Amino acid sequence: MSSYDPASIEKKWQEYWQENKTFKTTTDKDRPKYYVLDMFPYPSGSGLHVGHPEGYTATDILARYKRMKGFNVLHPIGWDAFGLPAEQYAVKTGTHPRKTTENNITRFREQLQMLGFSYDWDREVNTTDPDYYKWTQWIFLRLFEKGLAYEDEQPVNWCPELGTVLANEEVIDGKSEVGGYPVVRKPMRQWVLKITEYAERLLNDLDDLDWPESTKEMQRNWIGKSIGAEIDFPVYEHNDEIRVFTTRPDTLFGATYMVLAPEHHLVDEITSDEQKEKVEEYKEYAAQKSDLERQELTKEKTGVFTGAYAINPANNKEIPIWIADYVLAHYGTGAIMAVPGQDERDWEFAEKFDLPIIRTVEPPEDFEGKAYTEDGPAINSDFLNGLKITDAKTKIIEWLEENGVGKKSVNYKLRDWLFSRQRYWGEPFPIIHVDGEPKAVADDDLPVELPEVDNYQPTKDGEPPLAKAEHWVETTDPETGKKALRETNTMPQWAGSCWYYLRYISPEFDGAPVEPEEEKYWMPVDMYVGGSEHSVLHLLYARFWHKVLYDCGVVSTEEPFQRLVHQGMILGELEYTAYEKDGKIISADEVEEGDDVNRKPLDESDVEKKGDRHVMKGTEITVNSKAHKMSKSRGNVINPDDVVDNYGADSLRLYEMFMGPLEQVKPWSTKGVEGVNRFLNRAWRLFFGDNHEEEILNITDEEPSKEQLKVLHEAIQKVSEDIEGLRFNTAISALMIFVNEANQWEGVPRSVAEPFVKLLSPFAPHIAEEIWSKFGHDESLAYEPWPELVEEYLKAETIDMPVQVNGKVRANITVPAEKSKDKDFVLGLAKQQENVERYLDDTTIVKEIFVPGRIVNLVVK
RNA sequence: GCCCGGGUGGCGGAAUUGGUAGACGCGCCGGACUCAAAAUCCGGUGGUAGCGAUACUGUAAGGGUUCGAGUCCCUUCCCGGGUACCA
Numbered sequence: 003m004s005s006y007d008p009a010s011i012e013k014k015w016q017e018y019w020q021e022n023k024t025f026k027t028t029t030d031k032d033r034p035k036y037y038v039l040d041m042f043p044y045p046s047g048s049g050l051h052v053g054h055p056e057g058y059t060a061t062d063i064l065a066r067y068k069r070m071k072g073f074n075v076l077h078p079i080g081w082d083a084f085g086l087p088a089e090q091y092a093v094k095t096g097t098h099p100r101k102t103t104e105n106n107i108t109r110f111r112e113q114l115q116m117l118g119f120s121y122d123w124d125r126e127v128n129t130t131d132p133d134y135y136k137w138t139q140w141i142f143l144r145l146f147e148k149g150l151a152y153e154d155e156q157p158v159n160w161c162p163e164l165g166t167v168l169a170n171e172e173v174i175d176g177k178s179e180v181g182g183y184p185v186v187r188k189p190m191r192q193w194v195l196k197i198t199e200y201a202e203r204l205l206n207d208l209d210d211l212d213w214p215e216s217t218k219e220m221q222r223n224w225i226g227k228s229i230g231a232e233i234d235f236p237v238y239e240h241n242d243e244i245r246v247f248t249t250r251p252d253t254l255f256g257a258t259y260m261v262l263a264p265e266h267h268l269v270d271e272i273t274s275d276e277q278k279e280k281v282e283e284y285k286e287y288a289a290q291k292s293d294l295e296r297q298e299l300t301k302e303k304t305g306v307f308t309g310a311y312a313i314n315p316a317n318n319k320e321i322p323i324w325i326a327d328y329v330l331a332h333y334g335t336g337a338i339m340a341v342p343g344q345d346e347r348d349w350e351f352a353e354k355f356d357l358p359i360i361r362t363v364e365p366p367e368d369f370e371g372k373a374y375t376e377d378g379p380a381i382n383s384d385f386l387n388g389l390k391i392t393d394a395k396t397k398i399i400e401w402l403e404e405n406g407v408g409k410k411s412v413n414y415k416l417r418d419w420l421f422s423r424q425r426y427w428g429e430p431f432p433i434i435h436v437d438g439e440p441k442a443v444a445d446d447d448l449p450v451e452l453p454e455v456d457n458y459q460p461t462k463d464g465e466p467p468l469a470k471a472e473h474w475v476e477t478t479d480p481e482t483g484k485k486a487l488r489e490t491n492t493m494p495q496w497a498g499s500c501w502y503y504l505r506y507i508s509p510e511f512d513g514a515p516v517e518p519e520e521e522k523y524w525m526p527v528d529m530y531v532g533g534s535e536h537s538v539l540h541l542l543y544a545r546f547w548h549k550v551l552y553d554c555g556v557v558s559t560e561e562p563f564q565r566l567v568h569q570g571m572i573l574g575e576l577e578y579t580a581y582e583k584d585g586k587i588i589s590a591d592e593v594e595e596g597d598d599v600n601r602k603p604l605d606e607s608d609v610e611k612k613g614d615r616h617v618m619k620g621t622e623i624t625v626n627s628k629a630h631k632m633s634k635s636r637g638n639v640i641n642p643d644d645v646v647d648n649y650g651a652d653s654l655r656l657y658e659m660f661m662g663p664l665e666q667v668k669p670w671s672t673k674g675v676e677g678v679n680r681f682l683n684r685a686w687r688l689f690f691g692d693n694h695e696e697e698i699l700n701i702t703d704e705e706p707s708k709e710q711l712k713v714l715h716e717a718i719q720k721v722s723e724d725i726e727g728l729r730f731n732t733a734i735s736a737l738m739i740f741v742n743e744a745n746q747w748e749g750v751p752r753s754v755a756e757p758f759v760k761l762l763s764p765f766a767p768h769i770a771e772e773i774w775s776k777f778g779h780d781e782s783l784a785y786e787p788w789p790e791l792v793e794e795y796l797k798a799e800t801i802d803m804p805v806q807v808n809g810k811v812r813a814n815i816t817v818p819a820e821k822s823k824d825k826d827f828v829l830g831l832a833k834q835q836e837n838v839e840r841y842l843d844d845t846t847i848v849k850e851i852f853v854p855g856r857i858v859n860l861v862v863k
Numbered sequence: 864g865c866c867c868g869g870g871u872g873g874c875g876g877a878a879u880u881g882g883u884a885g886a887c888g889c890g891c892c893g894g895a896c897u898c899a900a901a902a903u904c905c906g907g908u909g910g911u912a913g914c915g916a917u918a919c920u921g922u923a924a925g926g927g928u929u930c931g932a933g934u935c936c937c938u939u940c941c942c943g944g945g946u947a948c949c950a
Contacts, residue, residue: 214867214868215867215868216866216867216868216944216945217867219866219867219945220866220867220945220946223866223945223946224946226949228949228950230950246950247949247950248950249949249950250950261950303948326948327948328948328950329948329950330948330949330950332949333949333950334949334950337950338950339950340950341950345950346948347948347950348950350948413949413950414949415949534944534945537945538945576874576875606873606874606890609873610873611872611873614923616873627874657888660875660876660887660888661875661876661888662875662876663876665868666869666876667943667944668875668876669874669875671874671875671888671889673874673875673888673889673890674874674875674888674889676889677887677888677889678888680888680903681887681888683902683903684903687903731875731876731877731887731888732876732877732886732887734887734888735876735877735886735887735888736886736887737887738887738888739886739887742887802883803883804882804883805883806882806883806930806931808930808931809929809930809931810931811883814883837916837917848930849930850930851882851930851931853882856882856883857882857883857931859882859930859931860930861930861931
């Protein structure tokens with residue numbers, strides 16, 4: 003049998019790689035290292051979708067390529083296996099989450115192996131393994147020791163319908179992601195990590211990272227640094243001061259009222275007796291608003307006067323103090339000085355409640371808006387008058403500091419990280435409570451293992467499931483012998499994924515999360531590939547932990563991930579849809595919101611392009627042409643198992659890389675898979691002919707021709723450069739060009755065939771190994787040296803150059819390579835071209851443009 | 864609203880520092896092989912006109928810089944992602 007049969011060869015080589023531990027990583031410190039990492043997968047019950055292999059193939063190509071380039075490559079995989087779905091399944095069925103998780107991991111592992119990824123399976127880690135979470139707990143204790151982990155009453159997302167607390171990411175538009183039930187905020191004792199202490203470093207160190215600019219920008223916005231001032235406003239006839247944060251201290255003279263968040267600690271104290279009832283009512287109203295309602299009601303400002311007045315320290319005027327929920331308790335000081343003249347929100351509020359407005363920045367003559375937030379000279383501002391914003395700020399801050407009523411100040415939007423969950427399936431905190439005080443479990447007593455429980459439901463009042471494991475909860479403090487209670491919250495899923503990249507380096511090491519010498523060699527991660535949905539949270543949290551570990555001396559780099567790339571989402575196949583309303587097909591652009599329409603899927607052959615729109619063939623009816631996100635409900639989900647069954651893993655890998663640039667969103671096309679599958683068949687037949695009786699090796703021992711060397715080395719150049727630049731789509735196109743060329747040859751010289759197979763191997767490793775072994779090699783080609791480019795072979799004997807007259811191509815000339823830089827020769831030849839002469843007749847040449855080896859342009863009048 | 868990306872054939876996408884727009888693949892058209900089909904192979908394929916050489920036109924729209932613009936600058940439109948009372 004000589005035809006290409008992916009099913010048998012893929013299985014064969016997957017077994018070979020595993021049995022021979024082909025991809026076991028060694029740490030030979032004389033060689034350069036390359037750490038290429040995939041984002042930690044959550045092993046869900048539904049298995050891999052086609053999005054997974056995209057990033058994984060990209061990193062696998064890099065890993066295989068770098069090995070052949072002589073690098074020690076660390077390319078590991080593992081499981082971010084704590085998490086809600088296994089727990090919800092446990093609540094429903096009573097199945098222990100450990101069991102579900104194990105099953106899912108087995109399935110995921112099989113699927114990844116089926117795709118031929120070159121992971122070092124001896125380094126597999128699993129966050130739910132006590133040997134792993136021992137170190138997650140150990141890191142938590144370092145945070146605790148440094149005062150970076152503390153307990154606090156914090157509002158959590160309580161879902162009465164589900165009887166459980168939800169994480170922020172499980173709440174969508176104020177409703178539970180599962181079931182769509184309302185979620186309310188309820189204060190509970192929580193563990194919180196002081197990420198805000200690292201805000202400045204997290205912000206500054208972004209600059210040197212080789213990350214997508216958009217991701218860095220998102221992190222910057224999330225951290226949300228703003229520079230301004232804190233100003234103290236004395237409260238009239240009270241012995242209190244209200245401190246505000248403002249980025250516009252220059253507008254202080256325009257502060258005509260103040261607003262406190264309804265939760266502000268001074269509200270009760272300053273509220274006058276007449277206003278007490280209204281204020282209480284409003285506080286109640288604001289507290290009950292869910293996030294959803296807050297969002298919906300953004301248009302209308304609400305608020306209540308407290309009856310109290312503050313003194314504006316700039317001009318000693320009395321200004322009223324209001325409370326309103328447009329001021330957020332958790333940002334700045336939870337209180338603002340309202341400057342309606344220069345702030346749109348304050349303007350809106352002032353208009354509604356009839357509060358005075360003073361402009362302190364002169365708007366331009368033609369300004370017609372309300373609040374003016376742009377730059378301009380200060381007015382109505384005493385000693386600031388005439389100054390532009392920047393100068394006015396400097397001056398007022400000086401004045402505030404001299405008078406002891408305020409100072410320059412920096413504020414961050416970033417908030418401390420709510421780090422506990424009321425769940426079973428997570429890492430237990432290594433904390434006991436003695437006399438009501440939290441106390442660290444000794445390092446030697448780690449891990450604190452998860453206890454067994456009868457069921458996984460939280461208690462009725464929202465206490466975590468672990469509270470039910472009474473024997474586990476009730477313990478004694480080994481130091482004092484006192485009664486102690488274990489912490490019953492567990493850590494969020496982020497915990498395990500915050501440091502997993504370190505554990506891969508020395509998964510067996512028992513002295514610390516990572517072995518120090520190995521860590522110095524392997525860190526930082528050279529290439530990190532994963533979805534942009536992790537742009538902020540995971541990547542920020544992991545950077546935070548890494549910096550803490552750096553401060554503890556556990557790691558040697560300030561940042562974990564030097565280079566980051568996001569793979570783009572893969573959408574379903576392109577769909578054409580016609581709309582039917584009241585039994586009639588109507589144009590897509592006539593469909594109005596709320597219309598009751600039927601969607602009718604159309605076949606590609608029923609559609610044609612007219613102008614810039616797609617229409618039903620022969621009509622003017624516009625149809626919709628769009629690729630949608632894959633979803634079960636839409637029924638456009640592509641299952642990688644099916645693709646592998648039909649075309650093989652090499653075709654799936656190749657297609658996912660050939661679709662387009664890695665970072666881009668792109669639609670799936672099964673026809674496209676067939677295309678790359680055809681390519682692999684052609685490549686196979688290039689070497690083995692198509693005789694069905696017996697196998698014919700179609701390679702020769704002849705010396706390659708100049709032409710053959712040129713074709714080969716063009717491929718070497720393009721493929722090497724494109725892998726380095728992550729342009730896998732064009733690298734594959736270069737491989738195709740090679741095969742197209744080589745197919746015209748009588749036979750392929752071995753010295754050309756072998757390098758080509760190596761070029762193919764990172765992309766389609768199974769077929770490459772098979773061809774390689776059929777060439778007579780006994781060992782895997784995984785560590786064969788990558789083909790060297792010889793520039794000499796790239797040189798062409800002749801060069802084609804276009805000849806333009808007034809910028810339009812009128813002829814093409816072929817010149818000997820050595821003459822291509824000879825201006826006189828090339829121009830002479832160009833002017834002789836028949837079709838050029840036509841355009842030169844009766845004209846004068848005013849300029850001759852000659853770009854050596856590229857183009858000739860004759861400018862005539 | 865604000866901040867990032869991005870608009871190139873029927874489709875996915877290529878195009879060094881500005882230098883032949885449409886590489887490669889899909890689809891489509893024609894041909895070979897076949898009793899036939901599939902597979903495979905060969906040729907063609909942005910649009911318009913022409914038998915053809917060729918000409919005009921064409922990278923969301925409009926304008927500009929340049930010998931020359933998909934690429935640089937300005938204005939507008941559309942699509943995708945993020946974010947949203949952050950003082």
